[in-house]
Amino acid sequence: MIAHIFEDLCTGCNACVAACPDHVLDLGPATVPVIARLDQCQTCFMCELYCPADAIFVAPDQRAPEHVDPAAILASGQLGQMRRDQGWGTGDADPLREYWRLGPLLMEGAQRAVDRYKQSHPEWSPPER
Amino acid sequence: MSELKLEADVLVIGGGMAAGWAAIAAARTGARVVLADKGFVGTSGVTATAGPNHWWVPPDPAQREAAISRRFQSGFGLADKAWMARVIDTTWRILPELAPYYPFSRDGAGGTFFSGVRGPEYMRALRNFATDLGVRILDHHPALELLLHPDGSVAGAAGYARLERRNWSIRAGAVVMATGGCAFRSGLIGSRGNTGDGCLMAVEAGAELSGMEFSVAYTLSPAWCSTRTLPYTAARFFDVDGNELDIPPGSGAEHLRGLAAAFRGGPVYADLRDAPAPLRTILGRIQPATAPPFARKGVRLFDERFEVKLFGEGTIRGTGGLRIADAHCQTTVRGLFAAGDAATRELIAGATSGGGAQNSAWALTSGYEAGEGAATLARKSVRGNDGPVLRAGRTALRPAAAAKTVDDGAAIAVAAAQILPLDKALWRERETLEASQLLLDQVWAELVAHRQAEGLDQVGAREAAAIVATARWCNFAALARPESRGIHLRADAPRTLPELASRLVTGGTDALWTRFEADLQAGAAA
Incomplete structure (x- = not known):
């Protein structure tokens, strides 16, 4: 769930308030948005993706709120990591050049599982799709 | 703040890929289109956080026939070859048209990789494409109920703008319901807002559902x-x-x-x-x-x-949803179209989930067809957007008895506890299903009688009602199909019965009913 907004990084653009699909955030009285309905947070990381200042941090457990240490988050390098992986705001002109490998990697893994299972269960055959 | 009132030719309800494609298709015909989504078009729904592949078969007759034939056989007799052909063809033609908005890259073999798209970029592209075509997008505008003309045809919808905190109503010549499926608050990524709202709104307006027993994924x-x-x-x-x-x-x-x-x-x-x-x-x-x-x-x-x-995944990767009555995804209610996970996917997936690639192709094609169909119908309409309307919403909006406190969370928990547990879902049995139906009926009756919401509370209250309603339809349909077929697995009826190779239609809000489509058609022919 959303765990922290870094007030000194937040520009008050409210992109996260708009982008949250589940109405977790409200516009704040000053510039920083307010985490108003944390129980509605599904830990989808979309607020991080849409935050151009990398000022919002989502903790990894969707089952309950977590307390985090802001200094440790800053030191970890995790802040904004997903947005950089996504290639948003990095100037990468071709962020999806490896995306075609999704299907082949899925198939390769599935085949590996089938081969492995057949070794221990020679009589087994995969169900038809 | 005063109520927002708008007019459009086509109103699209929902904000995922089916809704995006519906808005684009309608706007391309020149229609005035408003899209109202509960969340934000770009992050809403299960596509935004995923990476959907699409059913992708080149326009070579032999390849297409083989693909259709293979999937027809795996649909356990409930799919439709003409629909499959249309979905394959529309997906192949339309998806590359997103190129000005989506950074399609290489396919590792010298060509362009079109079939698989990454969720956030895909949804952002649909948003920008729709906006450039003049679609007016209303984020954070959950719909609560449909508006009906006195003859029962659809006249628009009403809802609540949750950031601006005001009611809205939109009159339209046709409405596309593309609100997604229902995952019963399982925690599935992207699904928190997928609560079955569209099915509840539509069934209250008289629409029918199909394939609700195929909800196990x-x-x-x-x-x-x-x-x-x-x-x-x-x-x-x-x-x-x-x-x-x-x-x-x-x-x-x-x-x-x-x-x-x-x-x-x-x-x-x-x-x-x-x-x-x-x-x-x-x-x-x-x-x-x-x-x-x-x-x-x-x-x-x-x-x-x-x-x-x-x-x-409930009816998201599961298959059931609003029953489709014509080639443009119109439901049995005139002027109401259904697309994506809100609609039944049986026409291409039969009794199975279909898997991600079929699902995405279905969302694209059903969205596109519904958008075009809605625009065509709205253009032919001579009625205009005035005249009296009825509000079709009932549960949690207009209680049948004295309003009193009802716990939405407890109602949702009961619904989830009947549908999601693996032992119940993967080994369905008459006795367990009947016990679940009793519990679900009680919770539903309580909501109908007493739940009354105002303001922002309407949104959560209607979500709870839609989750309970969807659980009732799924469970009721599972009882009405005394066999195992595809992803509907009855421990007490493990065989597939040839005489039940027909789609099962479900309807009703308080008193539920089911009919096999074969019987409906036989009745209509008689």
């Missing part, structure tokens, strides 16, 4: 956070003592039942050391949202065992 994820499943390919499974579990691979009934049996013995752990090696380096660039739940938990995804859970 699950996605494997770390126990603490639902993610997409790419890394779990080739996973091995272990119990808490480190003994390897005998789980048949795949994604079908055998695999799910194997995992379900393992969960009865305690926590289950996945080991991803057999995953294809390139995943280690490129996972972050293919599925950027999958890595943070591990990195931030301090778990090394491919080197450490971690606890897993099956997150229910």
Whole structure:
């Protein structure tokens, strides 16, 4: 769930308030948005993706709120990591050049599982799709 | 703030890929289009956090016939070849048209990779495409109910703008319902807002559902956070003592039942050391949202065992939804069209889930067809957007008896507890289903009688009502199909009965009913 907004990084653009699909955030009285309905947070990381200042941090457990240490988050390098992986705001002109490998990697893994299972269960055959 | 009142030719309700394509198709005909979404078009729904592949078959007659024939056979007699051909063809033609808005890249073989798209970029592209075509997008405008002309045809919808805190009503010549499926608040990534709202609104207006018994689907994820499943390919499974579990691979009934049996013995752990090696380096660039739940938990995804859970997909990856009555995805209610997971996918997937590629192709095609169909109907309409309307919404908006406090969370918990538990879902039995139906009927009756919401509270109250309603339809349909077929697995009726090779239609809000489509058609012909 959303765990922290870094007030000194937040520009008050409210992109996260708009982008949250589940109405977790409200516009704040000053510039920083307010985490108003944390129980509605599904830990989808979309607020991080849409935050151009990398000022919002989502903790990894969707089952309950977590307390985090802001200094440790800053030191970890995790802040904004997903947005950089996504290639948003990095100037990468071709962020999806490896995306075609999704299907082949899925198939390769599935085949590996089938081969492995057949070794221990020679009589087994995969169900038809 | 005063109520927002708008007029349009076509109103699209929803904000995922089916809604996006519907708005685009309608706007391309020159129609005035408003799209109202509960969340934000770009992050709403299960596509935004995923990476949908599309059913992708080149326009070569032999290849297409083979693809259709294969999927027709795996649909257990309930799919429709003409629809399959249309979905394949529309997907092939339309998806590349997103190129000005989506950074399509190479396919590793000298061509362009069109069939698979990454969720956030896909939804952003649909938003920008629709906006350039003049679609007016209303984010954070959940719909609450349909508006009907006195003759029962659809006249628009009404809802609540949750950031601006005001009611809205939009009159339109036709409405496309593209609100997604219902995952019963399982925690599945992207599904929190997928609560079955569209089905509730539509059935209150007289629409019918189909295939609601085909609502059993699950996605494997770390126990603490639902993610997409790419890394779990080739996973091995272990119990808490480190003994390897005998789980048949795949994604079908055998695999799910194997995992379900393992969960009865305690926590289950996945080991991803057999995953294809390139995943280690490129996972972050293919599925950027999958890595943070591990990195931030301090778990090394491919080197450490971690606890897993099956997150229910309900009617999202399950198949049931609004029944489609014509080639443009119109429902049995005039002027109301259905698309994506809100509609039944049986026409191409039959009694199965269809899997991600069929599902995405269905969302695109049904959205596109519905948008065009709605625009055509609206253009032919001579009625205009005035005259009296009835408000079709009832439960949680207009209680049947004295208003009093009803606990939405408790109602949702009852619904989830009937539908999501693996033992109930994967080994359905008449006795259990009947007990669930009683509980669900009680919760529904309580909501109908007493729940009354105002302002922002309307949104959550209607979500609770829609979740309970959807659970009732799924459970009722499961009872009415006394056989096993596709993803509908009855422990007390394990065989597939040839005489039940017909789609099952469900309807009603208080008194529920089902009819096999074959019987409906025989009745109509008589």
